[in-house]
Amino acid sequence: MTQGLLTWATEASEHASQVDLLLTGFSLLVFVLSAPVFVLMALFAIKYRRGKPADRTHPVNRNIWMEISWSIVPFLFIVGVFVWATVLYADLYRPPPDALEISVVAKQWMWKFEHPGGQREIDELHVPANEPVKLTMASQDVIHSLFIPALRLKQDVVPGRYTKMWFTANRPGTYHLACAEFCGTNHSLMGGRFVVLTRADYTRWLEQSDVDGSLADQGAVLFRSHGCSGCHGSSSTVHAPPLEGLYGSPVPLDDGRMVIADEGYIRDSILLPQQDIAAGYPHDMPTFRNVLDEGEVLKLVAYIKSLRKPRVLP
Amino acid sequence: MTNALDAPDPHNAGISETRAERESYLRAGHTLRSWLLTTDHKRIAILYLISVTLFFFIGGAAAALIRADLVTPGGDLLTNEGYNRAFTIHGVIMVWFFLIPSIPTTFGNFLLPLMIGARDVAFPRLNLLSWYIFVIGGLITVYALIAGGVDTGWTFYTPLSSFFANGHVVLVAVAVFIAGFSSILTGLNFIVTVHKLRAPGMTWRHLPLFVWSHYATSLILVLATPVLAITLALIAAERLFGLGIFDPALGGDPLLFQHLFWFYSHPAVYIMVLPAMGVVSELVAASARKPVFGYAFVAGSSIAIAIIGFLVWGHHMFVAGQSMYASTVFSFLSLVVAVPSAIKVYNWTATLHKGRIALDPPFFFAASFIGLFVIGGLTGLALAMLAIDVHVHDTYFVVAHFHYIMVGGTVSAYFGALHYWWPKMIGRKYPLVWGRLSAAAIFFGFNLTFFPQFILGYLGMPRRYHVYDPPFQVLHVLSSAGASILAVAYLMPAFYLFYSLRYGDPAGRNPWGVTGLEWTVPSPPPKHNFMETPIVTELPYDYHVEREGEQ
Numbered sequence: 001m002t003q004g005l006l007t008w009a010t011e012a013s014e015h016a017s018q019v020d021l022l023l024t025g026f027s028l029l030v031f032v033l034s035a036p037v038f039v040l041m042a043l044f045a046i047k048y049r050r051g052k053p054a055d056r057t058h059p060v061n062r063n064i065w066m067e068i069s070w071s072i073v074p075f076l077f078i079v080g081v082f083v084w085a086t087v088l089y090a091d092l093y094r095p096p097p098d099a100l101e102i103s104v105v106a107k108q109w110m111w112k113f114e115h116p117g118g119q120r121e122i123d124e125l126h127v128p129a130n131e132p133v134k135l136t137m138a139s140q141d142v143i144h145s146l147f148i149p150a151l152r153l154k155q156d157v158v159p160g161r162y163t164k165m166w167f168t169a170n171r172p173g174t175y176h177l178a179c180a181e182f183c184g185t186n187h188s189l190m191g192g193r194f195v196v197l198t199r200a201d202y203t204r205w206l207e208q209s210d211v212d213g214s215l216a217d218q219g220a221v222l223f224r225s226h227g228c229s230g231c232h233g234s235s236s237t238v239h240a241p242p243l244e245g246l247y248g249s250p251v252p253l254d255d256g257r258m259v260i261a262d263e264g265y266i267r268d269s270i271l272l273p274q275q276d277i278a279a280g281y282p283h284d285m286p287t288f289r290n291v292l293d294e295g296e297v298l299k300l301v302a303y304i305k306s307l308r309k310p311r312v313l314p
Numbered sequence: 315m316t317n318a319l320d321a322p323d324p325h326n327a328g329i330s331e332t333r334a335e336r337e338s339y340l341r342a343g344h345t346l347r348s349w350l351l352t353t354d355h356k357r358i359a360i361l362y363l364i365s366v367t368l369f370f371f372i373g374g375a376a377a378a379l380i381r382a383d384l385v386t387p388g389g390d391l392l393t394n395e396g397y398n399r400a401f402t403i404h405g406v407i408m409v410w411f412f413l414i415p416s417i418p419t420t421f422g423n424f425l426l427p428l429m430i431g432a433r434d435v436a437f438p439r440l441n442l443l444s445w446y447i448f449v450i451g452g453l454i455t456v457y458a459l460i461a462g463g464v465d466t467g468w469t470f471y472t473p474l475s476s477f478f479a480n481g482h483v484v485l486v487a488v489a490v491f492i493a494g495f496s497s498i499l500t501g502l503n504f505i506v507t508v509h510k511l512r513a514p515g516m517t518w519r520h521l522p523l524f525v526w527s528h529y530a531t532s533l534i535l536v537l538a539t540p541v542l543a544i545t546l547a548l549i550a551a552e553r554l555f556g557l558g559i560f561d562p563a564l565g566g567d568p569l570l571f572q573h574l575f576w577f578y579s580h581p582a583v584y585i586m587v588l589p590a591m592g593v594v595s596e597l598v599a600a601s602a603r604k605p606v607f608g609y610a611f612v613a614g615s616s617i618a619i620a621i622i623g624f625l626v627w628g629h630h631m632f633v634a635g636q637s638m639y640a641s642t643v644f645s646f647l648s649l650v651v652a653v654p655s656a657i658k659v660y661n662w663t664a665t666l667h668k669g670r671i672a673l674d675p676p677f678f679f680a681a682s683f684i685g686l687f688v689i690g691g692l693t694g695l696a697l698a699m700l701a702i703d704v705h706v707h708d709t710y711f712v713v714a715h716f717h718y719i720m721v722g723g724t725v726s727a728y729f730g731a732l733h734y735w736w737p738k739m740i741g742r743k744y745p746l747v748w749g750r751l752s753a754a755a756i757f758f759g760f761n762l763t764f765f766p767q768f769i770l771g772y773l774g775m776p777r778r779y780h781v782y783d784p785p786f787q788v789l790h791v792l793s794s795a796g797a798s799i800l801a802v803a804y805l806m807p808a809f810y811l812f813y814s815l816r817y818g819d820p821a822g823r824n825p826w827g828v829t830g831l832e833w834t835v836p837s838p839p840p841k842h843n844f845m846e847t848p849i850v851t852e853l854p855y856d857y858h859v860e861r862e863g864e865q
Contacts, residue, residue, distance in 0.1 A: 050672045050673075064608075161562070189394075
């Protein structure tokens with residue numbers, strides 16, 4: 001039983017250790033702030049209980065400086081912890097550019113993970129230790145939330161957009177993953193295992209899995225079979241934006257705005273093409289909302305990301 | 315403090331024993347009709363007391379079902395669907411049909427006019443209408459429960475609630491929508507009453523802190539409840555007519571729902587806890603026979619909480635995908651709420667200093683409130699810390715935290731109010747020793763139920779889980795054991811309070827020997843409260859400690 005609880009409590013990343021340290025620090029502060037209330041209430045109840053003789057002369061009924069001090073001083077301490085917590089949190093929004101990218105699709109009631117090489121798994125996530133991993137997550141139906149307690153991390157997976165989560169696990173082992181946002185009947189069964197492997201073991205695990213080509217390759221197949229190449233291909237006669245080198249670059253829009261072409265932008269351009277139209281192009285891209293599911297869109301995104309600008313020879 | 319009016323009359327046993335009782339509001343009509351068509355704020359308070367108690371036990375039965383099921387890690391008692399329906403109905407009933415109306419509609423209704431020296435609230439008929447609206451909303455909810463229930467959780471998150479949930483989502487949304495009008499009318503009534511009906515000399519500086527906190531609560535009720543009504547109407551429109559508002563498949567935004575929902579539901583937490591704080595201020599002063607330390611700060615902090623409470627809703631969405639900068643601002647503002655809350659707690663503690671503390675049930679309930687509120691509040695700060703929230707969000711840590719505030723805090727204050735004002739409302743005393751016992755049993759049972767849940771949550775057990783990992787069982791068994799104690803402890807007062815109805819000694823005007831206009835009228839008060847309009851000259855809690863200070 002204790003052994004079982006320990007697998008939940010393990011810190012499997014530096015971030016997890018930092019969060020535990022923060023909580024310990026905060027608990028100490030909580031103790032310092034609340035102990036006087038508990039101790040004094042009990043003490044006064046005994047010392048000044050009715051009928052008991054005690055020195056009750058010159059009671060104080062108000063003291064503005066005392067009140068200001070006991071509202072401001074605790075507040076300043078708390079602001080200190082707030083800064084600490086916010087700095088830790090801000091890290092979660094800055095994934096390293098070289099992170100291993102794994103795509104995640106959540107649906108009632110399962111998790112699907114797909115590695116860059118095309119390896120797929122359900123309700124289990126294998127990652128290499130000591131390497132940053134970035135998850136790009138989409139939901140097929142309702143809101144879910146990927147929760148990996150050993151990393152002290154959680155991120156909602158919201159339909160209609162991509163959400164992201166990144167981490168560097170540092171302790172090989174098998175941990176839990178769970179859905180934390182109530183998602184319907186079998187919510188409590190929507191969990192599985194989070195397996196951290198050494199680099200060598202991870203490579204071996206990748207090789208053992210059946211693969212239909214890398215994620216980008218599968219995307220390339222979809223790109224042709226759904227006719228995307230008909231307009232976006234380099235030899236196409238239709239006037240559609242070229243996709244080579246698109247990922248990560250700024251795109252001027254029809255209405256004068258400028259967006260960075262990230263995963264979310266590419267996704268929306270496939271599913272909601274009328275939302276953000278690239279400047280200078282006709283509005284004739286059809287929607288693929290009822291054609292592609294989130295898993296397929298993620299493959300297309302991986303493919304488009306893999307398209308580099310053709311080298312221009314001098 | 316005894317009065318000729320209160321002398322027992324041997325010819326009339328039971329509830330009409332004293333002259334005060336024969337002339338009281340309780341005797342102003344004996345038919346059911348005289349109760350159901352009453353416009354007397356005291357009778358309406360009793361109607362509310364009966365109805366919210368009923369809902370408390372319905373919600374409690376759902377809680378019992380949940381805790382019984384969680385004794386084992388597998389789903390032995392309920393199906394997954396049944397479990398989801400049980401916690402949804404527990405949440406809906408407890409939040410909207412017990413916690414939000416509990417203190418304002420019963421004790422607020424009963425005491426507000428008495429405390430400010432008025433004969434009734436400003437709009438007595440509206441007050442009765444508000445009870446009927448509340449009952450209609452409640453009956454629809456109970457009907458939905460019998461017809462099969464809902465499985466969205468009380469939060470109705472979209473798109474789960476709009477397109478994926480089975481069950482009577484629209485019916486329950488309609489019920490809560492209707493009940494919201496009851497909240498709005500009560501809030502409106504209280505605001506006008508406090509502004510217009512204060513007795514001569516009852517300036518804002520003379521208002522008891524109970525009135526201040528109810529005033530702050532009423533502001534929130536009036537300003538926030540319409541947003542809930544709009545949100546629920548939009549859900550119904552989406553579910554019934556496929557209007558794309560929250561569902562991304564129709565071009566809507568699921569986070570919009572969360573913003574709207576928490577814009578109401580976070581202030582709603584203060585609707586639940588501010589009246590409780592008002593009760594505790596009264597209880598602490600009465601127990602210590604001292605003015606509340608720093609009256610102006612305690613009164614002002616209620617208003618501050620009401621205002622800042624409107625600006626913190628985004629702390630429910632730190633992992634929902636809102637922007638990092640929004641999260642940072644909401645995190646900071648949530649910490650700011652801690653300041654007025656801390657002022658209250660420290661000031662209550664300071665009030666006890668050099669007091670003459672009666673260790674009676676009101677003191678024990680007030681002390682329970684303060685202790686549990688401190689734990690609930692400080693764990694709330696932990697949740698406002700971004701990096702900690704990412705881990706414990708939507709886990710049992712959150713469940714434990716808000717139960718410390720709402721059940722440990724508000725329900726303790728509710729029972730404290732019941733034990734403090736019962737002699738005033740009914741005119742009879744109850745055995746104090748039983749009151750002390752149930753306060754102690756509630757405190758113990760509560761902590762045993764909810765403290766283990768902090769540990770469960772930090773270890774990573776998500777909330778709303780029917781089936782869980784077997785190693786968590788020991789903590790769940792502790793929690794369920796605590797819940798059994800809590801259930802017995804909550805039932806105990808029903809017995810001795812009912813007993814006191816017939817067999818209790820007459821309370822007299824002022825059984826606790828405390829200040830406050832409500833204690834200057836007979837118990838139970840006569841139909842129109844005051845024979846003549848009182849003129850207020852003394853500040854509240856004027857206990858003259860200086861003169862009576864004993865060595």
